Amino acid sequence: MIAAKQITGLILAGGRAQRMGGIDKGLILFLEKPLIESAIARLKEQVGAMLINANRNITKYASYSYPVLMDETPDFSGPLAGFAIGLKHCQTPYLLVCPCDSPLLPLDLASRMAAELERTECDLVYASTRALNGKIWAQPVFCLMRSDLGESLNAFLKSGDLKIDHWFKALRSTTVIFDDEAAFANVNTPEELLALEKLAP
């Protein structure tokens, strides 16, 4: 069984947040605390070590006492840039990536993804959600992978492709479907922030 201590959690807070007006999304207030704090609180219970990926306000992110890693590829080239620096610094056999803007993320995320990774012997497992109408949506920035995939990812990024699903297809990958879609709700706009504050327990 993959144990929590074999997993490093990586919170991605390195985006541009253009739909939020370009501010640093991880630091906007959600129920009076920086948004990233909700993700940290939920993820840290599920893993043995934590990393934060950010490209701005490094000192503020460092105040959470986890290593803060900046993208090595320039100009906000997308979430895979965060995956790459996370894989480079991960010191456990598995890396679990989550975004900073999903404050209700599931408390059984790591355990369910780890069980599926082990069962299927895949390299990577990503989350999907089932909408009320039954449709399945991939949530690719929630994913658990073997931490020896750095070379594969670096080669993929060097080829000029930045699309998460393209990299996943190049690997042995699979998904876990979560029925609790609300747990994956994320904040992209000021309106979504207000709506999610009302949903929070």
Ligand SMILES: Nc1nc2c(ncn2[C@@H]2O[C@H](COP(=O)(O)OP(=O)(O)OP(=O)(O)O)[C@@H](O)[C@H]2O)c(=O)[nH]1
């Ligand atoms: N490291 C890194 N993470 C990114 C980058 N772009 C997006 N992300 C992260 O990927 C996750 C999902 O991205 P989005 O919800 O689109 O966030 P965003 O790109 O900051 O917001 P928009 O500019 O409005 O699309 C968030 O956790 C972001 O922080 C990037 O260039 N580098």
Ligand SMILES: [Mg+2]
């Ligand atoms: Mg984006």
